[in-house]
Amino acid sequence: ILSLSAIAAFTLAAVGGYFLTDTAVKPIEEAYDKQQQFTADASHELRGPLTAIKASIDIMRRHPERFQEKDNRKVGAIANATEQMTRLVEDLLFLARAEKKTTKSNPEYSSICLNDLLQKLIDLLEPLAAEKNITLNYQVFDEVFVMGNPDQLNRLFSNLIYNALNYTSEKGLVLVRLVQHNQLVKVAIEDTGVGIAEEDLPHVFDRFWRVDKARHNSGGTGLGLSIAQAIAYSHQGKITVKSKLGIGTCFQVSLPILNHKE
Numbered sequence: 001i002l003s004l005s006a007i008a009a010f011t012l013a014a015v016g017g018y019f020l021t022d023t024a025v026k027p028i029e030e031a032y033d034k035q036q037q038f039t040a041d042a043s044h045e046l047r048g049p050l051t052a053i054k055a056s057i058d059i060m061r062r063h064p065e066r067f068q069e070k071d072n073r074k075v076g077a078i079a080n081a082t083e084q085m086t087r088l089v090e091d092l093l094f095l096a097r098a099e100k101k102t103t104k105s106n107p108e109y110s111s112i113c114l115n116d117l118l119q120k121l122i123d124l125l126e127p128l129a130a131e132k133n134i135t136l137n138y139q140v141f142d143e144v145f146v147m148g149n150p151d152q153l154n155r156l157f158s159n160l161i162y163n164a165l166n167y168t169s170e171k172g173l174v175l176v177r178l179v180q181h182n183q184l185v186k187v188a189i190e191d192t193g194v195g196i197a198e199e200d201l202p203h204v205f206d207r208f209w210r211v212d213k214a215r216h217n218s219g220g221t222g223l224g225l226s227i228a229q230a231i232a233y234s235h236q237g238k239i240t241v242k243s244k245l246g247i248g249t250c251f252q253v254s255l256p257i258l259n260h261k262e
């Protein structure tokens with residue numbers, strides 16, 4: 001009788017535990033979805049007033065003779081701050097959209113040749129590399145297709161390659177490598193830049209996190225890696241990072257390969 005009641009108690013606890021977990025997770029998921037929707041709506045709503053501010057700034061800049069020099073300088077500062085805010089609003093909106101739960105049958109998804117996508121990005125960023133005297137190399141061994149949202153995948157890799165160039169100094173090296181591994185494609189973006197300290201590595205994908213906390217006006221929004229991670233996850237992939245301070249950093253993105261070429 002004792003052992004039977006023990007089994008019954010255990011079963012009840014297990015079943016109870018299951019339901020508790022299930023019912024406990026639902027409101028958390030709902031709260032998360034609501035927060036995402038709020039971020040998407042708020043950033044979308046902010047676009048309108050920002051466009052109006054930019055239009056007024058444009059008019060003022062076209063007629064500098066109407067203002068005193070010190071006022072024109074202030075207009076310049078307002079224009080810079082507005083640019084920064086626009087980037088932030090656009091990044092928040094992009095992040096909220098990228099974090100939305102998606103399925104493989106997402107209508108925005110199509111078959112994408114990753115080699116072409118990366119080659120176009122490299123061509124686009126080559127002048128920036130040349131300007132900084134950085135060697136930007138691209139190594140590819142196979143032609144690989146993935147299923148995904150082209151804008152988002154473009155953004156994922158441009159954020160990583162742009163960061164690699166941004167955090168690498170003159171005469172450095174940035175290497176983009178694409179390899180096929182079983183059913184996965186692995187894209188590594190490696191640089192010989194400033195590197196990230198070991199204690200900082202767990203935070204790099206956090207929103208608004210930066211090694212240099214003072215660099216709020218640097219142009220970046222501190223959302224680039226959060227966006228990259230959200231895109232990798234929504235494409236059933238993942239992103240990892242290895243780094244050594246003063247030596248360099250390697251971000252690796254793994255994505256499921258699309259077997260058939262459509």
Ligand code: ADP
Pocket residue numbers: 159163164167191193194195196204209210211212219220221222223224225226249
């Ligand atoms: P940011 O707009 O500041 O570049 P990110 O989310 O793209 O924002 O990156 C967050 C922080 O991670 C950066 O501020 C930088 O400190 C660090 N970081 C990102 N990529 C690299 C890299 N390749 N090398 C060194 N540090 C990096």
